[in-house]
Amino acid sequence: MKYKTAIFDLDGTITDSGPGIMNSIRYALKKRGLPELPEEELRRFIGPPLKERFQAVFGLTEEESVQMTADYRGYYGEKGIFENSVYEGVPEMLERLRASGVRILMATAKPEYYARIIAGHFDFAKYFEFIGGSCMDGRRTDKHEVIEYVLETCSVSHEDRESTVMIGDRSNDMTGAGKSGIHSLGVLYGYGSREELEGAGAQALAETPGKAADLILGIKES
Numbered sequence: 001m002k003y004k005t006a007i008f009d010l011d012g013t014i015t016d017s018g019p020g021i022m023n024s025i026r027y028a029l030k031k032r033g034l035p036e037l038p039e040e041e042l043r044r045f046i047g048p049p050l051k052e053r054f055q056a057v058f059g060l061t062e063e064e065s066v067q068m069t070a071d072y073r074g075y076y077g078e079k080g081i082f083e084n085s086v087y088e089g090v091p092e093m094l095e096r097l098r099a100s101g102v103r104i105l106m107a108t109a110k111p112e113y114y115a116r117i118i119a120g121h122f123d124f125a126k127y128f129e130f131i132g133g134s135c136m137d138g139r140r141t142d143k144h145e146v147i148e149y150v151l152e153t154c155s156v157s158h159e160d161r162e163s164t165v166m167i168g169d170r171s172n173d174m175t176g177a178g179k180s181g182i183h184s185l186g187v188l189y190g191y192g193s194r195e196e197l198e199g200a201g202a203q204a205l206a207e208t209p210g211k212a213a214d215l216i217l218g219i220k221e222s
Helices: 018-032 039-043 050-058 062-076 090-099 112-121 143-153 171-180 194-199 209-216
Strands: 005-008 103-111 130-134 164-168 183-187 204-206
Touching: 005 143, 018 039, 018 062, 050 062, 090 103, 090 209, 103 112, 103 143, 112 130, 130 143, 143 171, 164 171, 164 209, 171 183, 171 194, 183 194, 183 209, 194 204, 204 209
Parallel strands: 005 103, 005 164, 103 130, 164 183, 183 204
Antiparallel strands: none
């Protein structure tokens, strides 16, 4: 089917944000005197809420994880935010969707403040009707909460959810979509594996941004 509304994740879906996120985590670890993690483990921080990930990996208290997040942002807000790049084929994907009349929104666990800066800096804000994310004070970090915030802000009715799809690269994108009663499309060029996405209930998978556009537009393979 062709979807009327497409809601995109940011990290690992629109941009390859790994370098900036991993460098920011390295900075926070060094500042707190914690051992550096191998890159494979650092990559797992890309996508899920940061504070909860710090707690899970290091066994930190709520207060300690809040301080780690603040340390992380000390680097990210100045340098890490721009150690980032738009995936090849993404601008063309967004242009195709816009030209076809698809409503394009964003729901990211990243703070909305940062997401808007990134979208403006890398010149893809023009494709999005609305960019929604978490709050800088730690509220609204769960992906389901962010999706609901975007749906409500953009007046996507429960009836219209049947023609709405969430596009992302991690399990929380897929589970969040399921909780909100919208469709899910996992992208394999990001940071989540096929196994992770399928295990989280992805209804379709796309290897490239171009394939994602085909699926959103309901174009079958020839």
